[in-house]
Structure formats: structure tokens, C-alpha cells
Amino acid sequence: MDNRLTFDLKNTDSLTTLYLIGKIDTLGARIFEKKIKEVLAQDIRNLKFNFKGVEYLSSSGLRIILYTKKEMQKRNPDSELIIEDPQKQVVDVLSMTGFLDEVVEVEYTGDKNISG
Template sequence: MSNNDIVPGFDEEKDESLKIRLQKIDGTEGCLVLYLTGYIDTYNSNFFQKRVNRAIEAGYTKLIFHCSGLNYVSSTGIGSFTAFLKAVKPRSGDLVLLEIQPKVYEVFQLLGFAQFFNIKDNLDEAVEFFSKGSASSDTDIFPKIFKCPICSTRLRASKPGRFRCSNCKTILAIDNSGQIFLG
């Protein structure tokens, strides 16, 4: 099955710096794996965003980015992942990152984004996250223990809302699904 069979017109554009192979997950509605090979930077991030947005418009809101073949992501590339998260959340979707190479994960951490994304070790865990994730409620999520995206202090949120990190005083917000945001 080609990418165009899964998402019509997906392969209309090509960029040798970033290859994307799609795999539909049967049994989990709207779930799509995107195998990324190459890199994402300022020059190809627009290409990356257009292709993934095409998948979102086709009804795929549970996105699994398989990153084992991704050897570099710039801050612009990380901005793309953030844009996808904003696009799928209102549609009851989410995204998961898999098998991130250490040097790529380091960029996510340095920019404070590692906390915002669901990072899983393998495809089975990612699919399971979406299978049971749709049935979760606030009681499953809270209290939530997490690290401050700025100073890595362990924090505990008993409910959604805004609060201040006890260590670095950064203002954080946590939504009903347990996602943490700055401000």
C-alpha cells in the first residue's frame, strides 16, 4: 500500500532531505504511523508541515512519529510537531514520538519540549496509548507527577489549571488531558 493509497496526494511533493512512509493502524480509528528518515530543519519544515497536515485533513488525528531514522531536528522542526499537536488536540487526537535518537531528544529537552509530547519506546506502546487513551478521564490523569520543562524539578498537579514551579517560578498550565504548557 502506497502513501497515496492511505492519504490521497500525500506524495505529490518530494524532498530528498526528509522521507516519510505511512502505515495505517488497523483497529484504532484515525491512527497513522509516520516513519521519518532524514532531518527536519528551517528549509524543509514547511514541506514536512504540509504533508502531515494533509494526513490530519484526511482524518488522521492519532499520529505516531517513528523517529529512528531522523538524525536531526532544528527548533523550527520542533515547532512543526507543536503545530501538529495544536491541530489534532481539538479533534480528540494526540501524537506520540517513538525511538527518538539521543541527539534529537536532546534538542527537545534543551528547548523544553520533551514534557509536551508523549514519548514511547515501541509501536505497541504507542498503539496501546491510543486504544485506551480515548477512554481516559481526569481521574486517570490526576494527580500528575511531571518535571518542570525549564528546570526539571519534579512537580505534582492535583487538577488542571495554572500554577508556578516551586523552584524556578516559571508559570505553567496543565490541561484536562494532562498536557503541560508554558504560561
Template sequence: MQISESEVGGVTVLGLSGRLDGLAAPELEKKLAEVVAGGKDRLVFDCAGVEYASSAGLRVFLLAAKQLKTRGGRCGFAALTAPLREVFSVSGFLDILEVHDTVAQAAA
């Protein structure tokens, strides 16, 4: 999995591409810890390149949303691919997480 970091209007955007599986999840969790430790309270995952997400990957997404919310921040998920939207739907993540069509909407 490739992880890129950028900023859109003061919001940290983590761009993900590839497979978010049990091997990639620890790397994303480490990146999340860096973002949280850096004091950022707005985070958007740009999921346009996510080909696959396993249970381990979904746990990191939930952890991110929980951590940001706990500190009074927000965490959004943008541009979900069809496979990711499917697992978000089955897991009920579409109902409880902030999901947007575009990064710009998620960062607004």
C-alpha cells in the same frame, strides 16, 4: 528528509528519516495537513531515523500535537534518536509531549 506513512492498529504512523530542518519542515507540515484533513485523530511520529531537528522542525511537531489535541485526538513521538532527545529535552518537549520508546507503545 524521507517521510513514510503506515498504519499500526488504526493509528497513522509517519516514519521520518534524515534531517528535519527548515527545508524539510514545510514538507512535513504539508503531510500533517493531509493527515488532519483526512480526519485521522491518532498520529505517531516514528523518529528512529531523525538525524537532526532544527527550530523549524520542532515547530511542526508542536503544531501536530496541538492540532491533534484540539480535535480530541492524540499525537505521539516514538523512538527518539539521541540528537532529537537532546533538543526535546532542551525545549521542554519531553515534559509536554507524548514521548514513547517504541512505535507500538505510542500507538497503544
């Protein structure tokens, strides 16, 4: 098993938060895709990704984010995909590619002591 990306899933009544830790490069994206398909197979209403532990995101990861958003919108056209606590370099990539605001919303939980 490749340990470059690990997960933690937290469910409340209306919100599912997937915590990701590691690298979402081309190899991590494969693990991410598998995991997200598993998560989307459940009847979830709102989904958040916590990216505090994500130090690296490349275009292969962006593709999975876009896929997730499309799948969520099939269920509910108004659904939003929130990325919580992303590191600076990851926000830069989201912003440069037009993902920020158009595909995902970024939220910070108040823990400002984020490395990056």
C-alpha cells in the same frame, strides 16, 4: 525535489504512524509541514511520529510538532502525540526546549540499537 526528508505512512484502525527519515531543518520542515497537513486532512484519531530515521531536528521542526499537537487537540483535547524511537541528540533538543512530556511523549519500541 529535495530529498532531505522522506516519509512512510502506516494506518491501523485507530492509529496512524508517520515514519520520517532524514533531516528536519528549515528545508525539511517545509516538506514536513506539507505532509502533516495532508495527514491531518484525513479523519485520524491517534498519531505517532517514528523518528528513528531523524538525525537532525531544529526549531523549525519543533514548530511543526507544536502545530500538529494543537491540531490534534482541537479534535480531541486529551489526544497525545507520541514520538517513537528518537535518536539521542533529538531527545536532548526536545528536552531542553520543554517539549518532552509537555507536548510530546517519547516511546521506544524495544529496538535499543539506535545510532546517536
